[in-house]
Amino acid sequence: MLDVEKVHKKFDGQEVLSGVSLHVDKGDVITILGPSGSGKTTLLRCISFLERADSGRMEFAGTQVDMHRAGKKQVLALRRRMGFVFQSYNLFANKTALKNVTEGLIVARHMDKKAAAEIAESCLQRVGMWEKRNSYPHQLSGGQQQRVAIARAIAGDPEVVLFDEPTSALDPELVGEVLQVMRSLARDGMTMLVVTHEMRFARQAANKVILIDGGHIVEEGRPQEFFVRPRTERARQFLDLLGRENEGGTGAAQ
Amino acid sequence: MNDRILNLLKDSFVQILLPGLEMTVPLTVISFSLGLVIALVTALVQVANVKGLKELARFYVWIFRGTPMLVQLYVVFYGLPKVGLILEAFPAAVVVFSLNTGAYASETIRAAILSVPVGQMEAGYCSGMTYMQTMRRIILPQAMRTAFPPLSNSLIGLVKDTSLASNITVTEMFLTAQRIASRTYEPFWMYLEVGFIYLIFCTALTYLQRWLEKKLERK
Ligand SMILES: Nc1ncnc2c1ncn2[C@@H]1O[C@H](COP(=O)(O)OP(=O)(O)OP(=O)(O)O)[C@@H](O)[C@H]1O
């Protein structure tokens, strides 16, 4: 359903993505793991065209595009079929929770206000934020803001939702509520591409795990295999390091 | 202070206030409104990085911030006729004041736009919106709230700066006061009085600003 092929991206002469390819089927929940600076964010941002890849091809929602050359109209059309959840929520500060969700429906998808509000309310219900629909972002906790952001990302009925470390900016006690929402989306069959450091989520909710390092995919597989019997030395090192960090008590609580 | 002066102050108060309402206020309102439109366009082409226009905008801001307004008034009113462009005094003043306001306010608005976290622009994109849609509906409303206090400052500054238009024969408050002063030989009282009237205008604007700021905050 989403195919990304040989994405290359350099920043200031430094190659951050060196030909990453990715295949996503409908209903997949894929977690992308990797050390800091390995290019996980950059990959998601290239897929959503927030960053322009130097080269690469993408097939998504029945269209083929050159990720470097795609025109404005094409980008707009592709973006309207995906959702993006940011690490820092990025809610529209001048809009209520409800308006955050309806905005894209009304402005970008030309829905009438009533229909948009109905969809928005049901999305807010799904993330457990309906009661807070008239609150402004600054009146909400981080976890609540992120749940509204998830409602906003799924409002346009996207074919895939990209999550960039959706719980990394949260206080540990707020991580659980967001992960719970993501799990329920996964259960409902949402196609998700999730960059995260939450190993429990990767183990339990994902059907595929990808490890990125140095701009390459070094290993991918089903979580049962990846976590129990990693094939590459690099994956073993990565998991060892994580295990040690968790023993040290820095692993995020669920 | 004797009766003669009291009477003089009373009579001249109306004589000065009238051109204030007929000249200073329209001059300020028209110039500031035009200036804001110019400022918004100037700020936007810079923030949006529109090739060519951006450089033009920088050049314009550079010229108008870097030269005295009095010199600009002289160039437009006394200078341009020599190259065939004749403007009446009032329109000449409007041109200079609005271009000046535009230059300063564009920097205020530009900074205010940049103060809105870029993440919201990206969130707009990811909600399917275009650059202009996100700018208009998400970024600018927040930026204008940030820019409101410094823009109010510019407006108050402009009220006082319109007195410079007396130099190009616009009969606004200051020129009127000047004429009364030379007729009555009471420069001290007349200039004090015109200063007082400017003070009233600016005080009123300060209160208006505070009231509007409270209204904006509550939203
Ligand atoms: N806009 C940019 N300009 C220059 N360099 C950048 C930019 N964005 C990312 N980089 C660099 O690209 C590399 C990969 O960054 P990226 O954010 O994709 O890593 P990441 O895997 O998401 O890391 P983290 O786990 O810390 O979020 C880093 O070295 C980073 O410094």
Ligand SMILES: [Mg+2]
């Ligand atoms: Mg990242």
